[in-house]
Amino acid sequence: MGNSFERWGLRAVGIAGILTGLADFADPFLTTPSLSGLISSVGLAMIGGLLLFLASDAARTDEHRAELRRHLERQDAELEGIRALLVNESLDRLDKVPQLLKPNIALLGAAKAKSLVEELRDLVRRETFEWRDADAFRTFYLDTLKGLGPGVTLIATSRTETHYFWNGTQVASEMKAFIERGGTVRRAFFVDDDRRDAPDLIRILDNQASLGVQVFTVDSACLGGSRRLILADDARDFGWEVFTTDDGKIERALVTAESEKLAQFRQFLNRVRACPSLKPYGSTSGSF
Structure with missing residues (x-):
């Protein structure tokens, strides 16, 4: 909000400077001003133009920053989605661990393996x-x-x-x-x-x-x-x-x-x- 007011202030001052400078610059055709007055009028118009440029440039900079922020937020969301997919895929593979046990130990170790898998799931998902x-x-x-x-x-x-x-x-x-x-x-x-x-x-x-x-x-x-x-x-x-x-x-x-x-x-x-x-x-x- 503050930056917006500052930009509008710069624009207003710039426009006023240009108008004032142009009015003073046109005055020689109606009167006969001194050379120093003519130079001052041109300078005032140039300053007004510079202020308008600065205001426009600040607005463009803010727009670029906002777009960059939106881009980074989209990237963060995409990376989090990829991470979630990888975690789910890895956890799905954990379910197959008990199946890797040899038949002669499966009867004794399957329950323990399943318990370990559940503990690991909690560690990954619930931290x-x-x-x-x-x-x-x-x-x-x-x-x-x-x-x-x-x-x-x-x-x-x-x-x-x-x-x-x-x-x-x-x-x-x-x-x-x-x-x-x-x-x-x-x-x-x-x-x-x-x-x-x-x-x-x-x-x-x-x-x-x-x-x-x-x-x-x-x-x-x-x-x-x-x-x-x-x-x-x-x-x-x-x-x-x-x-x-x-x-x-x-x-x-x-x-x-x-x-x-x-x-x-x-x-x-x-x-x-x-x-x-x-x-x-x-x-x-x-x-x-």
């Missing part, structure tokens, strides 16, 4: 998968830390029970290595206000801080008692949520790169950030 084996998830956790490079920031909520992964020697070692490579970990522990000075809690927080983790504590009362175990990267590329049994053991982990689920994770983490009870621990500075 989500689940770990229902705690040991397998621990290995995945370690591999993820090993694969992350400098500049990545992980934001996590945790409970203080010591049987969780963050307290394991292997995970602690990889976490420290990740931070030393230039990564960042911000971890908020759910802690009741009346336990902030408990010796066992301080040992846990000190241990995490010694790894280079930016440690925070928060009372879950401001979250309605919710203590969801979430880890997500700050760039919003991936995240996971861990679910536990009543006695605190890890039951399953939902890992995702799907935008809606990541938005739900961010919503909860933002609620944690908004808690008045959220406090940095020790030398931790900055925001969660």
Whole structure:
């Protein structure tokens, strides 16, 4: 809208300049002006013409930009369509995997192969998968830390029970290595206000801080008692949520790169950030 007004303004000024210049230029036939006045009239007409040219050129440039934008949008739509076709074709081929089993193992392995195919389908289509084996998830956790490079920031909520992964020697070692490579970990522990000075809690927080983790504590009362175990990267590329049994053991982990689920994770983490009870621990500075 602003560009349109500017172009019309240029046109108006240009037309006025040309008309004024032409009127002044024609005046010698009626009177006898000075040579300097005649030159000024010609100059004014030339400036008016230049302004008209600039206005027209700006309009053409905007039209070219709009056409280029439409062309790129059409290309994006076509590429997305091609991608969808390739994905569907690949998934259709997956259905044939159980048929590749030899007869002597088909009876035993067909169900497993079918299950794996379904899991792979979910991974491709929903950008989500689940770990229902705690040991397998621990290995995945370690591999993820090993694969992350400098500049990545992980934001996590945790409970203080010591049987969780963050307290394991292997995970602690990889976490420290990740931070030393230039990564960042911000971890908020759910802690009741009346336990902030408990010796066992301080040992846990000190241990995490010694790894280079930016440690925070928060009372879950401001979250309605919710203590969801979430880890997500700050760039919003991936995240996971861990679910536990009543006695605190890890039951399953939902890992995702799907935008809606990541938005739900961010919503909860933002609620944690908004808690008045959220406090940095020790030398931790900055925001969660």
